[in-house]
Amino acid sequence: MGGNARQYGEGALMPQLPARSANWExxxxxxxxxxxxxxxxxxxLSTVLVLVPLVAILGYLLYKGFSSxxxxxxxxxxxxxxxxxxxxxxxxxxxxxxxxxxxxMGIPFGIGAGVYLAEYGAGSKLAxxxxxxxxxxxxxxSIVMGIAAYALIVAKQQHFSGFAGSxxxxxxxxxxxTRTTEEMLATVPHAVREAALGLxxxxxxxxxxxxLRTASPGIITGCMLAFARVAGETAPLLFTALGNQFFGVxxxxxxxxxxxxxxxxxxxxxxxxxxxxxxxxxxxIVMIMVSVSLVxxxxxxxxxxxGS
Amino acid sequence: xxxxxxxxNLNAWYGSTQxxxxxxxxxxxxxxxxxxxxxxxxxxxFVRCLNRxxxxxxxxxxxxxxxxxxxxxxxxxxxxxxxRRVGMVFQRPNPFPTMSIYxxxxxGLKLNGFRKKRVLDEVVERSLKQAALWDEVKDxxxxxxxxxxxxxxxxxxxxxxxxxxxxxxxLMDEPASALDPVSTAKIxxxxxxxxxxxxxxxxxxxMQQAARVAENTGFFLxxxxxxxxxxxxxxxxxxxxxxxxxxxGRFG
Numbered sequence: 001m002g003g004n005a006r007q008y009g010e011g012a013l014m015p016q017l018p019a020r021s022a023n024w025e026x027x028x029x030x031x032x033x034x035x036x037x038x039x040x041x042x043x044x045l046s047t048v049l050v051l052v053p054l055v056a057i058l059g060y061l062l063y064k065g066f067s068s069x070x071x072x073x074x075x076x077x078x079x080x081x082x083x084x085x086x087x088x089x090x091x092x093x094x095x096x097x098x099x100x101x102x103x104x105m106g107i108p109f110g111i112g113a114g115v116y117l118a119e120y121g122a123g124s125k126l127a128x129x130x131x132x133x134x135x136x137x138x139x140x141x142s143i144v145m146g147i148a149a150y151a152l153i154v155a156k157q158q159h160f161s162g163f164a165g166s167x168x169x170x171x172x173x174x175x176x177x178t179r180t181t182e183e184m185l186a187t188v189p190h191a192v193r194e195a196a197l198g199l200x201x202x203x204x205x206x207x208x209x210x211x212l213r214t215a216s217p218g219i220i221t222g223c224m225l226a227f228a229r230v231a232g233e234t235a236p237l238l239f240t241a242l243g244n245q246f247f248g249v250x251x252x253x254x255x256x257x258x259x260x261x262x263x264x265x266x267x268x269x270x271x272x273x274x275x276x277x278x279x280x281x282x283x284x285i286v287m288i289m290v291s292v293s294l295v296x297x298x299x300x301x302x303x304x305x306x307g308s
Numbered sequence: 309x310x311x312x313x314x315x316x317n318l319n320a321w322y323g324s325t326q327x328x329x330x331x332x333x334x335x336x337x338x339x340x341x342x343x344x345x346x347x348x349x350x351x352x353x354f355v356r357c358l359n360r361x362x363x364x365x366x367x368x369x370x371x372x373x374x375x376x377x378x379x380x381x382x383x384x385x386x387x388x389x390x391x392r393r394v395g396m397v398f399q400r401p402n403p404f405p406t407m408s409i410y411x412x413x414x415x416g417l418k419l420n421g422f423r424k425k426r427v428l429d430e431v432v433e434r435s436l437k438q439a440a441l442w443d444e445v446k447d448x449x450x451x452x453x454x455x456x457x458x459x460x461x462x463x464x465x466x467x468x469x470x471x472x473x474x475x476x477x478x479l480m481d482e483p484a485s486a487l488d489p490v491s492t493a494k495i496x497x498x499x500x501x502x503x504x505x506x507x508x509x510x511x512x513x514x515m516q517q518a519a520r521v522a523e524n525t526g527f528f529l530x531x532x533x534x535x536x537x538x539x540x541x542x543x544x545x546x547x548x549x550x551x552x553x554x555x556x557g558r559f560g
Contacts, residue, residue: 191402195466197364199416199473200392209419213406 065282068275077247088280090247091261097249098241098257099231101166106173107223114181119207138175145172146236154240162255165241173226180222184215220299224292231288234259258284310338310507311377311476318372320353320362327353331533340499340508342522344515350531351511355479359394360387395470399482401462403454409445412454412465416473431472439468440498460491480510496521515555519543527551
């Protein structure tokens with residue numbers, strides 16, 4: 001503006017802007033900072049708005065659940081109706097077993113499919129079919145997964161089982177894991193792959209040791225998202241794991257799980273059971289948070305300084 | 309030790325577009341050969357045909373004979389075998405971002421199943437010394453990621469990584485074009501030293517660079533090798549009018 005004319009001189013190459021009065025310039029400056037401040041304020045308000053329900057839920061859970069937590073909750077099985085006390089030891093262990101098996105089945109298949117989509121099938125009809133199926137599967141209501149597992153396993157075996165529950169949850173994990181794996185592999189620079197191939201490293205080894213390793217932080221996040229999502233699912237377990245009032249780790253039998261136990265207790269007419277349901281919900285959330293954090297800490301170990 | 313490279317009637321395509329037309333040339337062992345020419349003239353495609361990287365693009369194909377030390381690399385060897393004997397350094401430094409400096413250099417051996425720690429240690433030290441990077445990184449070989457180095461150091465790391473598998477030929481596709489003049493000078497010094505033990509093919513846009521490092525120079529234009537001659541002849545007395553126009557800056 002005025003400065004340009006001074007700096008470059010009359011007739012210089014810089015385009016001349018029309019002269020503005022000092023008042024006008026001050027007005028523009030104030031308007032700019034006002035816009036800047038109001039947009040910043042909007043983003044802060046949105047963040048608060050998002051956090052309020054989250055904090056409220058956690059706080060209410062802590063308030064309601066913490067008072068009912070005691071050692072017995074972790075060591076005892078549910079007490080029969082009318083008796084005081086009892087815990088959810090069977091449901092905590094059951095959830096752990098069902099989720100471990102579901103992850104062990106769902107994550108490898110999901111990653112494998114993601115690798116195919118990103119590294120081998122790019123552009124093929126099969127790949128777009130798989131991609132479409134995964135997206136549809138991601139939107140299928142969880143109760144449908146439960147019915148599917150019921151029809152595939154429970155109806156065939158003629159009995160409910162923890163295994164059937166794991167299968168239902170594993171199927172739910174696959175689409176998320178597949179799509180994140182594919183997307184994360186797509187962000188690995190082509191140059192890095194070329195470097196590996198150029199060293200005479202076979203393609204399968206390049207994918208395993210270079211592409212997947214470079215993409216691993218994102219893939220781990222995807223797996224954790226899938227895990228956290230199914231950890232709280234109740235519907236797929238209703239027709240599969242069914243629930244169990246007794247302690248057991250036999251995957252071939254009906255098995256207790258925290259979401260099921262919370263559901264049973266929450267819809268019951270007893271105050272004592274309501275309290276236990278709150279405690280169960282708190283334990284479930286803490287279990288998810290702890291396992292996700294543990295995986296993150298474990299995955300970050302051995303990462304090098306200064307890497308991108 | 310390096311081997312000589314003989315190319316006969318090499319043609320290459322991307323889809324239906326032909327990008328190399330009947331290239332014939334002979335590059336002697338333990339010499340540096342520079343390839344010059346305007347962007348898109350096929351010189352990168354040509355070097356990528358020399359280690360069969362060209363065919364990693366699903367729509368690309370190549371026909372013709374490329375023999376290294378008498379071995380026809382398209383008939384008598386698999387792409388993976390060829391690439392183990394022909395190292396490549398790319399335009400942009402591309403160290404493996406999740407690997408330490410040590411693992412970057414050792415990757416060619418380690419990822420091919422070689423695990424003897426004592427030998428790996430020796431190879432890593434020798435390769436980094438050959439690439440003139442050892443003194444700068446020897447204290448944090450396993451602590452720092454390859455991506456934490458500066459651009460010039462990263463490129464020398466990539467050269468060390470290529471040398472660690474003990475290739476016979478080293479292909480360099482504009483190895484210094486993304487680097488500052490100091491790093492460029494280091495890379496050129498390096499090429500000068502390395503050519504006693506390797507056959508080097510270097511693609512460059514910088515004609516002074518070609519004149520400084522290479523005994524022979526080839527000039528590519530629209531997918532054809534226009535002229536291939538000793539570097540001094542190309543730059544002082546080219547026999548083709550188009551070569552003369554290019555090196556005097558009349559086009560390209």
